[in-house]
Amino acid sequence: MFPLVFVFLSAGFISVHAQDWRRASREQVGRAPDPAEVSEAVVQVYAARAWEFRGFIGVHTQIAIKGTDAPAFTVYEVIGWRLRRNDTAVAIRERRLDSRWYGSKPELLSDIRGAGVDEIIARVH
Numbered sequence: 001m002f003p004l005v006f007v008f009l010s011a012g013f014i015s016v017h018a019q020d021w022r023r024a025s026r027e028q029v030g031r032a033p034d035p036a037e038v039s040e041a042v043v044q045v046y047a048a049r050a051w052e053f054r055g056f057i058g059v060h061t062q063i064a065i066k067g068t069d070a071p072a073f074t075v076y077e078v079i080g081w082r083l084r085r086n087d088t089a090v091a092i093r094e095r096r097l098d099s100r101w102y103g104s105k106p107e108l109l110s111d112i113r114g115a116g117v118d119e120i121i122a123r124v125h
Contacts, residue, residue, distance in 0.1 A: 031108050032064065032073070032097030041068045041117035043124070045110040048101035060101045061109075065121045073097050076124065 033042060047059040063076040072094045083089040098106050112120065 028096055028099045029105055030098070031106070035066050035070065035072050038066070038113075039069050040113050041070075041121060042066045042073075043110070043112045043117055043120055044097070044108060046098055046106040047109055048106040049104040051102040051104075060104075062097075062106070063124065064097050065124055067118055067121050 031046075032044065042065070044064045046062045046064065050058040050060050061077065064073045065076070066073045075091075075093060075095050075097065077091050078089050079091050080089050082091060098108070100106065
């Protein structure tokens with residue numbers, strides 16, 4: 001599901017990136033439904049390889065929810081560096097879905113839709 005690429009040097013494993021994190025792609029990959037076209041409730045979970053050496057073992061996970069007839073998705077994610085500036089590392093915001101995580105393509109792990117999903121969403125909140 002998530003291919004790992006290692007480059008072995010005498011110093012150990014390193015990760016090679018063509019760009020730094022500020023210019024890494026955040027473009028959408030086109031897997032998420034358009035909330036303007038989907039009226040049913042949706043819960044989706046995405047995971048993308050983490051940046052640099054963290055990606056060898058870690059993923060960045062996003063939980064996206066949209067209630068019935070909601071105009072947009074709300075995305076829940078943990079962003080570790082936020083803990084230094086805020087009281088929490090959990091980010092909750094409306095934003096684009098299924099975008100690359102600093103160049104890494106997200107994989108859709110779960111897609112739940114339809115009847116009963118609004119109750120699941122209430123529990124997530």
